[in-house]
Amino acid sequence: MSEPIILTPPLKDEDVSKLRAGDRVLITGTVYTGRDAAHKRLVDLLDEGKTLPIDLEGQIIYFVGPTPTRPGKSIGSAGPTTSYRMDAYSPILIERGLKGMIGKGSRSQDVIDAMVRHKAIYFAAVGGAAALISRRIESCEVVAYEDLGPEAIRKLEVKDFPAIVVNDCEGNDLYSRGVEEYALDEMEVNG
Amino acid sequence: MREVGAEQITKVVKQLALEAAYQLGDDVREALREGLRQETSPAGQDVLNQLLENADIARDGEFPMCQDTGLAVIFVELGQDVHIVGDDINEAIQEGVRQGYEEGYLRKSACHPFTRKNTGDNTPAIIHISIVPGEKIKLTLAGKGGGSENMSRVMMLKPSDGKDGIKDYVEQRVKEAGSNPCPPIVVGVGIGGTFEKAAMLAKEALLRPLDDSNPDPELAEMEYELLERINRIGIGPAGLGGRTTALAVKVEMMSCHIASLPVAVNINCHAHRHKEVVI
Numbered sequence: 001m002s003e004p005i006i007l008t009p010p011l012k013d014e015d016v017s018k019l020r021a022g023d024r025v026l027i028t029g030t031v032y033t034g035r036d037a038a039h040k041r042l043v044d045l046l047d048e049g050k051t052l053p054i055d056l057e058g059q060i061i062y063f064v065g066p067t068p069t070r071p072g073k074s075i076g077s078a079g080p081t082t083s084y085r086m087d088a089y090s091p092i093l094i095e096r097g098l099k100g101m102i103g104k105g106s107r108s109q110d111v112i113d114a115m116v117r118h119k120a121i122y123f124a125a126v127g128g129a130a131a132l133i134s135r136r137i138e139s140c141e142v143v144a145y146e147d148l149g150p151e152a153i154r155k156l157e158v159k160d161f162p163a164i165v166v167n168d169c170e171g172n173d174l175y176s177r178g179v180e181e182y183a184l185d186e187m188e189v190n191g
Numbered sequence: 192m193r194e195v196g197a198e199q200i201t202k203v204v205k206q207l208a209l210e211a212a213y214q215l216g217d218d219v220r221e222a223l224r225e226g227l228r229q230e231t232s233p234a235g236q237d238v239l240n241q242l243l244e245n246a247d248i249a250r251d252g253e254f255p256m257c258q259d260t261g262l263a264v265i266f267v268e269l270g271q272d273v274h275i276v277g278d279d280i281n282e283a284i285q286e287g288v289r290q291g292y293e294e295g296y297l298r299k300s301a302c303h304p305f306t307r308k309n310t311g312d313n314t315p316a317i318i319h320i321s322i323v324p325g326e327k328i329k330l331t332l333a334g335k336g337g338g339s340e341n342m343s344r345v346m347m348l349k350p351s352d353g354k355d356g357i358k359d360y361v362e363q364r365v366k367e368a369g370s371n372p373c374p375p376i377v378v379g380v381g382i383g384g385t386f387e388k389a390a391m392l393a394k395e396a397l398l399r400p401l402d403d404s405n406p407d408p409e410l411a412e413m414e415y416e417l418l419e420r421i422n423r424i425g426i427g428p429a430g431l432g433g434r435t436t437a438l439a440v441k442v443e444m445m446s447c448h449i450a451s452l453p454v455a456v457n458i459n460c461h462a463h464r465h466k467e468v469v470i
Contacts, residue, residue, distance in 0.1 A: 037307050064258060065259075065298060065300075066298070067298040068296045070253060076258065076296055077249075077255045077257060077258040078258050082338040104338075104370065104371070104429070105338075105370045126242070127338070127373035127460070128242060128245070128257050128373045128460055129238075129241045130256065130258040130259075131245050131248040131255065132241055132248055135248075149299065149309045150258075150309070164234075174431065175430050175432075178425065179427075181425065181432050182425035182434065183423065184425070
């Protein structure tokens with residue numbers, strides 16, 4: 001496996017253009033959290049022509065709803081949630097400047113097309129490695145929608161947060177490539 | 192008639208909720224290690240190592256193994272000679288879930304289906320009570336994550352689809368689930384009964400130890416064959432490609448209507464959490 005690429009948000013077009021499906025990255029800096037309910041609110045605001053509570057330009061949204069933070073800790077467990085539930089909302093946010101998303105599981109063609117059109121990246125973190133991932137999160141602060149509890153938007157400061165590029169801005173998809181590479185063909189199944 | 196206090200049930204349920212979230216079972220750890228021995232994909236090996244390390248960190252009791260600590264699903268086998276005194280048994284269980292999720296810093300994931308407003312204490316938990324002979328109470332708590340539950344299905348096959356149709360359906364379901372349910376997964380299959388009973392059988396199948404095999408040789412064979420087929424798909428750990436797509440397949444079966452062939456596939460992630468205790 002090749003050396004990971006260091007990323008520091010906010011990301012520019014040139015930062016994301018060089019990334020390819022399968023690349024390992026280490027992210028250091030600010031990442032925002034958001035999942036189902038927060039995405040709906042953000043997109044509703046845009047539909048109403050209102051300003052968002054966070055500036056998305058060049059930013060990364062991590063699809064996560066962490067466990068409550070214990071006293072003395074920076075955050076609870078914080079692994080990725082399944083991304084397809086955000087598919088209805090992501091293209092609109094990508095259009096408004098969002099450059100990266102971190103989650104797990106495959107995305108719709110609409111999201112992939114939006115990533116190609118506006119130069120954005122979809123990363124995967126390891127689903128279920130939530131306790132391990134928390135060690136790379138140095139601080140966590142609710143910045144919007146506190147009433148949503150675990151679904152509130154949080155501003156995270158991360159250091160060497162490990163992720164892998166699933167969809168790059170050329171439309172490549174790591175998941176389909178992985179299955180193609182490791183599927184045993186029918187001959188072998190029948191044999 | 193044996194008397195059991197409702198407060199004892201609350202205490203036990205609370206403890207089960209905590210253990211399930213922090214202590215990954217030895218059977219699951221061993222299955223992950225076995226996956227590591229079999230895995231040929233470097234990315235897959237890397238993921239499996241991370242999952243074992245993650246389980247070690249969780250065991251210290253500060254960080255739950257997954258942020259999705261699940262809806263609490265509680266199975267109660269209530270001896271018919273037991274008399275519960277004090278509170279209502281259902282409320283005693285809900286209170287145990289409430290206390291466990293609060294004191295254990297576990298995520299509250301229950302919400303209203305329309306407004307999506309969080310109920311705030313992870314209740315209502317899902318409770319399944321069955322009455323059995325004897326004067327004991329067996330309580331099993333499973334912390335069921337949403338990501339893998341979303342990938343589960345019930346299908347009413349035709350009797351003509353037969354055994355091959357069932358196997359094809361299970362394999363197809365796992366293929367379609369792909370990277371979404373956090374592979375390596377555990378696959379619970381319920382065959383027969385009615386629409387809802389098939390789903391219950393699939394869920395109960397997930398409570399079995401990963402290293403056991405079905406006492407019915409025909410079903411044991413089916414479990415083995417399905418696991419082989421699923422691990423040839425190529426999804427692999429975290430869906431990055433590889434051999435270890437499922438850690439185990441568990442099948443439960445019962446008779447069904449002459450017109451029907453119900454089959455349910457309940458998928459669980461590698462954070463395969465269930466703990467039980469007998470009072």
